[in-house]
Amino acid sequence: MSFTPRPYQVDAIEALRQGWTTGKNRLAVVLPTGAGKTVVFSHLAHQMLDSLNGRRVLVIAHREELISQAAAKLLAVDPLLKVGIVKAQHDDHHDADVIVASIQTLAVARRREAIQDIGLIIVDECHHAAARTYMEVLQHFGAWDGVPVAGFTATMTRVDGGLAEVWQDVVFRLDILDMISDGYLCDVRGKAITVDTLDLNKVKTRGGDLVDGQLGKALEDSGALDAIAKAYVDHAADRPGVVFTPTVATAQAAAASLRAVGIKAAPVWGDMGREERRSTLAQYEAGEVQVLTNCMVLTEGFDAPHTSCIVVARPTKSPGLYVQMVGRGLRPAPGKRDALLLDVMGAASRHKLASMVDLTEREIGQAEEGKSLRQVAEEHVANEKRRALAARIEAEEINLFGSSAIRWLRTEDGTWFIRLTGAMFLFLVRDPGTRMYRMRRWTQAHGVHPPTDDVARPLPEALAWLEQQAKVLAPGAFVAREARWRRSQPTTKQLGLCRRLGVTVPRASTAGDVADLIDQDRVGRVLGQLILPAA
Structure with a gap:
């Protein structure tokens, strides 16, 4: 079977x-x-x-x-x-x-x-x-x-x-966060496309959501479609994507705006001829079309895992519809690290619109620009547990993924790790059948071994414990998250190493981004060859 x-x-x-x-x-x-x-x-x-x-x-x-x-x-x-x-x-x-x-x-x-x-x-x-x-x-x-x-x-x-x-x-x-944590879905990172001339206050509500026709006209009249095209070039030029729009006319106009800036785009809509729609979807699947724009026909039954950018050009008050749209970009695929969500925003609105945090039913606070859904959730959990953790970690205040000085990374299969200078890294292994994690250390000389205090912990607590151990085992020897060199251009040596390793370097990557790619590749290769001891 x-x-x-x-x-x-x-x-x-x-x-x-x-x-x-x-x-x-x-x-x-x-x-x-x-x-x-x-x-x-x-x-x-x-x-x-x-x-x-x-x-x-x-x-x-x-x-x-x-x-x-x-x-x-x-x-x-x-x-x-x-x-x-x-x-x-x-x-x-x-x-x-x-x-x-x-x-x-x-x-x-x-x-x-x-x-x-x-x-x-x-x-x-x-x-x-x-x-x-x-x-x-x-x-x-x-x-x-x-x-x-x-x-x-x-x-x-x-x-x-x-x-x-x-x-x-x-x-x-x-919950979607469980799927992301277990590696069944990609993490998603949101970015707002703010169009100051887009006034959603003039768009009426019918049946609990914004009226499609009025919303489409507002998007077209405000120049939002050109703003979307520019944002796509700036932030997602190398990503295949899907744009959701409120009307057929808006989908067609959005495709035209994308084509005008050099992005191969094609619209699909409900009343489109069956063969034409199948042909367009096949071209997208084959990579001949980079972006599909659609009038709400791809919210259900559309399966293209390579999609790594979703543009919500259909602001909505419905969390359910928002989940349906964004979900199209969260399936994992070979070489796909995450999904990018471009959210079209207007001027200050009287409407309460759905946003990235509505993808989960958990209370995780507000999304922050540049942070993924998982980062927002884990930071929220860390903030909630910070007081309880303080006593166990010698009162040192740790704000995971926020003010932490250490650069955290994950391998392609989702393993969290910290690389220490020299041939050593610390990583987490999950207890089979549970949502608890244990710390392990790897060195070139001694391979994998557990700490003396080999206790299974929930993920936020395990991450905090691992960070504390990094500081104890190798003070100052970890990769600093805000190191100045990380913002510089990649070196010729870095880029040459990536070519030899077969690691793809996205455009506009910094030296820090490239260093992370190299570390993720190396650690992933090491872990892939290990037979980890039973927890």
């Missing part, structure tokens, strides 16, 4: 199956974009068929692209499954074990009435389920008569409400 489920995916399935034994049958799972919702419900369908006594599984998808993805994943999980598709002219449900159907087709009474013997309903992008069409379809198939229903979404929010009428409980949630 392909697509072996990850540990949290197994937990999500178990939470649903346990939840259905408690008397509630309409249950939801919230997983961040990139967590593999389709893999989870494909395994769920495969596991549940034996207990349905001959009845079938119905998967309800919101968009055409999601139908194809779901059918492909179901067959990858179990190639022997009979998967039928019901949409438009397709009506392959008669002998199927699992039926994947579009909500638009099921909205037609005669089409849904032809489908019999449904014992499990799976709803993809289930934040749409409060809509009248979904309610009618779910009622028809027995959702209010005890048939188990599993809903999957990245965000259980809907600006006009009503979801509580459908879903009785959310039985499993995974």
